[in-house]
Amino acid sequence: MDLILWRHAEAEDGFPDQDRKLTGKGEKQAEKMAAWLKTHLPENARILVSPTVRTRQTAAALTREGTVVKEVGPGTSVAALLGITGWPDGKEAVVVVGHQPTLGQVAAYLLSDTQENWNIKKGAIWWFSNRTRLGETQTVLRAALSPEFL
Numbered sequence: 001m002d003l004i005l006w007r008h009a010e011a012e013d014g015f016p017d018q019d020r021k022l023t024g025k026g027e028k029q030a031e032k033m034a035a036w037l038k039t040h041l042p043e044n045a046r047i048l049v050s051p052t053v054r055t056r057q058t059a060a061a062l063t064r065e066g067t068v069v070k071e072v073g074p075g076t077s078v079a080a081l082l083g084i085t086g087w088p089d090g091k092e093a094v095v096v097v098g099h100q101p102t103l104g105q106v107a108a109y110l111l112s113d114t115q116e117n118w119n120i121k122k123g124a125i126w127w128f129s130n131r132t133r134l135g136e137t138q139t140v141l142r143a144a145l146s147p148e149f150l
Contacts, residue, residue, distance in 0.1 A: 001130045002093035002142070003085055003110075004041070005103045006033065009123035009147070011054035017074065022057045029123030029147040034061035036150050037095070037125070040143075045093035048072050048084060052099070058123070059097040072098045078105050078115055088130040088137065110139045123147040 010026035022030065047066035049059040050073040059066040071084040081102055085094045096103070104118035107126050120126060127143040 001086070001088055001090040002042075002045075003087050003128045003130075004037070004045075004093065004095040005106060005120065005126045005128075006037075006058065006095055006097045007100060007103050007120045007122055007124055008050070008052070008055045008058045008097060009033075011122075018052050020052070020054050022054055026054070026123065027057070027061075030058040030061040032147040032150045033123055033125060033145070034063070036145065037062060041095065042093050045095055047095045047097065049097045050074065050099060055097045055099070059095075062095075066095075066097065072096055074099045074102075076102045078102065078109050081106055082109075088139070111141060121146045 009029035010023050011020040012023055014020050047059055047064055048069045049055050049066040051068050051070055069084055071080045085096060100120060101117050103120045105115045108114055108116040108118045110128050124146040129140045129142050131138050131140060
């Protein structure tokens with residue numbers, strides 16, 4: 001299974017939090033990352049999106065149909081997010097467009113089996129794969145990219 005964690009791009013400050021929109025810089029970040037993802041994602045990848053405006057705008061840059069899922073929203077637990085994606089037993093690639101600190105906690109859990117507060121930059125992706133080698137299940141970090149490097 002492939003699990004791609006995509007943090008929403010830069011958003012405006014403001015209240016209520018759910019309604020914050022992407023800035024001009026955020027729109028460019030989303031476009032850059034979406035262009036890279038379009039060339040690497042399998043066509044059948046599921047896109048799961050937090051219900052906030054900024055995450056829906058980030059995901060819209062992919063021009064693929066995403067599913068808005070409350071379990072991907074702010075304050076979601078690592079267990080809830082992994083449960084909704086089907087990790088590690090799913091058969092398809094899943095892109096999660098979500099928030100800090102949850103995405104960083106998921107990355108930490110997948111790579112170190114702890115729920116530390118790792119930072120994923122705005123607009124960045126972390127791409128994980130799950131595989132079995134010599135009877136042992138392994139998590140592999142395939143890519144970690146920020147929009148400024150594209």
